[in-house]
Amino acid sequence: MTASNSLSAAQVSQVTDAVTAAFPSAIGTLGDLVRIPGIAWDAFDPENLERSAAKVAELLRETGVFDFIEIRKAPVAAEYGDKLGAPAVVARRAAKNGAPQILLYAHHDVQPPGDATIWKTPEFQPTIIDGRMYGRGAADDKAGIVAHLTAIETLKAVAGADFDLGITCFIEGEEEAGSPSFRNFLEANAEDLKSDVIIVADSGNFTTEIPGITTTLRGLVSQVIEVRTLDHAVHSGMFGGVVPDAMTAMIRLLASLHDARGNVAVAGLHSSKAAELPLTDAMMRADSGLLDGVQFIGEGSLTDRNWTKPAITVIGIDGQTVALSSNTMLPSVKAKISMRIAPGEQPERALQLLRDHLEANLPWGAKLDYHDVEKGKPYLVTDGGWAKPLLEEALGKAYGHESVDLGIGGSIPFIADLVELFPAAQILVTGVEDPDSRAHSPNESVHLGGLKNAMVAEALLLLGSNSLKN
Ligand SMILES: [Zn+2]
Incomplete structure (x- = not known):
């Protein structure tokens, strides 16, 4: 597959006009989705997930471009019990004449609404105020679904209904509940999901004016440790000053994990450079609630x-x-250490380095035992494919501002599964959220101008991909 010619000015204006014309109805569709409170947590009515999956399937059917559209379920992973996961929607149109196959991912479930007294508008009633639509899921991730739908409609309007590009839509229904059946779903549906490029529309942009691609996600290694110094609890007056208690030994051990400046002191862990962005101390302070x-x-x-x-x-x-x-004096104490690992790091290696550090810094000959471990791989966009340069060009033309590479300090665990099951695919993480979207919090909203630009960018990506040939 060769890199595309640049997107022409004519293509950009055709796409912009088509998205502008479709936008009012797309906003109506977004509102319809926000009204369905599909939440994949056990405490909520699963019937709403069936309704939201059915609505998404209906919307995909209306595009008229797919070979099939189905609602499917897979069994959850063993640690979640013995049941089926939430309904996911899969639609596929096979590529023709050597054009690539692109998978568009989003999720139709949402976070629980949270504290109703903090919401300024009804949680599941789409409400537009000052150019933003408020409502649970308006940004995360129903805006992602509507962006995909509008991009597909726009491709159809500009390139004609008989376009060559292969498109797969995969709209899952349990992302906010940890995607318990995701891995099994990918395995069971691998043939239908297989693609050259995977667009995960579940992240954000740097601002409403500066678009971004999320190119890195940190991974996670957590380790429960136990420090023991005595075979039973003893009186601190009778033995204090001579024998060590487990809590003090644990505190000294945990304190060794950082140096005096607060840098991680575990030797050998991987780190790299992120893009230079105008992220300020004041923004970080305000967002985190750091005390004066x-x-x-x-x-x-x-x-x-x-x-x-x-x-x-x-x-x-x-x-x-x-x-x-x-x-x-406490004879034994447990602690859970959570380590975020840099993109490019291996979880197994990071865990070994952490254990080496703990063993080297254990005070007073105390005993150290390891208990539960959790591991999640970091993500680093792969270089060399055609999709990222094309998406950068599309974002730049849609927003009128160059796209930036963004990172996320946390992880999106299902991305690691996508990388593992589809190693040949170029995976790109995009989104419609902006710093004010408050995904997961009360008063979630999406900036409508930013959403429109995201739709233009995605439509340009599809149009540019449509003209690629193997
Ligand atoms: Zn999401």
């Missing part, structure tokens, strides 16, 4: 520290509550 006078930790740019360097947090300690504490 509390300093940032670590060295390097904010984007490096947040996206492409490791981070370590102690997320739990089992010792004794203050209310129940007596003058007793």
